[in-house]
Amino acid sequence: MSDVRLRHLARINPLTPAFDRLADNDELTFVPMEAVWPDSRLDLTRRRTKSAVATGYTRFQDGDVLVPKITPTFEASRSVLIQGLLGGVGAGTTELHVVRPGPDIDPQFLLYTVNTHTFLRLGASEMYGVAGQQRVPDSFLRDLRVRLPSLPEQRCIADFLNAETAHIDRLAAAQRRLAAKLREREALAVEHHLSQASSHQVRLKNVLLAPPSYGANESAEHDRRDWPRYIRTTDIAEDGSLRESTFASLPPEAARKYMMDDGDLLFVRSGATVGKSFVYEARFGPAAHAGYLIRARVDSSLMHSRLIWYFCQTRNYWQQVSEGTLQATIQNVNAEKYGNLLIPMISRDRQVPTLTALDRIVTKSRTLRRDAGRMLDLLAERRQALITAAVTGQFDVSTASGRNVTDGVPTT
Template identity: 30%
Template sequence: MDNNLMAVVPQVGDPRFWVYALSIIDLGELAGSSPLPFVNEAQIRDLRVSFPGECEQRHIADFLDAETARIDRLCDLRAQQIELLREASFRRIYDAVRGSHVEGARKDSGLEWLGTVPAAWRVGSVSHYFEVELGKMLNQERAHGDHLRPYLRVANVQWDRIDVSNLSMMDFPPEEQVRYRLRPGDLLVNEGGSWPGRAAVWDGEVPEIYYQKALHRIRSHGAELPRWLYYCIVVAERLKVFQVQGNTSTMTHLTREQLRPQRFPFPDPGIQRELVDQLDRAASRDLEVGQLLESQLALLAERRQALITAAVTGQFDVSTASGRNVTDGVSA
């Protein structure tokens, strides 16, 4: 609770009760729709709120302290499980990229962040195995024209997912379409924006689509899998390889000049495909479990607020009630 709000809480009764009571009031409605919404002391003071006596306030506050603390512990547990799931996923990818489970001789990769790799694996630059190109620059004039086509922006490219629910349009004349048109299997990597290095493989969900300059389009020269390179980039981004090499703690751009010479391990294409298939299956399972945990977190937050509302507004007698039913179906 903001200190400015605490200052106008009524002095009669249990302050804990009033913290809970104010938490169920939509202060946004009081603030209105001004560019800089602000709730002043007079607006809080003039609120019309029914409240019980001081003794009942204390009982309600005691009840809510105990029950919300229990729900909060469940939320912390779910958050820890989500973090452990993410860590396990990264460790699985890192081990695959290093070939940790491949038997036989190993060699130094020459990359400090990677260590050793199987002796038969190649270590080479992105540009040796892939074509790396930036998309078309957007300007005001290019948002109009006779050949408007949908294109992908940085915001569309999330980790391992391309969001096509909100596509913008740009003019791509016939002479530019071959250069900027995406193919299924192309790897897209954010050059700038909120998360340089974030990547996903285009699956062809939209039959004809293009991409803007803030995205790298990576296309294989031969048999190397863009999906394998995607997993290599996941590891490099997580270990801040691009930041270290760029000598900056906050990377604002991953330029073509930085990306093309980056070196990664490349097993034979058949082994790449086998490892990618294993990682994809594991990622699918992780996604299902992660979505379940996230939905449980959201449900716990919703029921926590519902419990506070019910208790503060006198919908049940806290002296005989238990809030344990709010977490039915989401226990540890």
């Protein structure tokens, strides 16, 4: 048993000659960050031509291990062993490190090594960059010390973990299906109540005090609680709250033009979460919004902003967002498109009862979804603990799996 630096076992971010041999119009697999998941959620269905990804993208091939380099995806343990690429070649986001295993390390064992708690903890400590945009340097991967059993032992460990994690992944998939069903049922209930209460549809801009506006483009991030909070895309949680773990602030002079009022709506205008929405409330404290968020200041004498936020959870809303998406490198919905959204108009006397009913429905649904989420967290913890224990030799995998390794050869 020995500890070997990873650079002696694998190539880090190597060249991919197979990519260079493709013709410009040849198609290959395209893998954006949202497609990178460690189980059946790995999505290899996207296609691009070589010419479309010739510059500004990471290249890789079948058998490579892809390691996300940016927070929080790195900490979420989303490294994958890539197989089944179209023509054996792929390209994807530059936020991936490519680790190409050599002959002395089993690819599956390497994959589990970069999914251990130890690896993730050490990698997080090596990150550089500003808060919210920190990345793991490739020097961390090159210098990583890997506990290296013999190849037969590596394969025995990998086989054991393949079986055990597959069982955990099936349980996790069932929990995700449950959460998705609850989310779907919630959206249908919200849509039904809104349609029953509304008399007609209007453009969002017709219930606003001013045209939708963009936020501040400030790169500096501070943690001053006596300054206005700087609300960014990453701060907005799915349940309509703000994440305290990502708190940042702006100097008062920089924030002044972009300060939020109670009831203001925020919409994400680009990226993977385009369309996500949020209602600012005064209880969150003084705050300004970032440039990737569009502010819509609702006229409270016409419409309660939380009713509009509830509409933003429905299929009707997401269909409009999808139709309004400008196809570019990054999906984008501009302020004008948001202003032209068709929303249900509800008379003043029906707004409070409708809002009360929706609050009750959604509170119950999200309690159930939180329970499913806690179960997913427990399964993820179990999965990572098992991987860490097996890879680091904390228990005898050959005994646990009912197999023995004799003279370097696994036997039953």
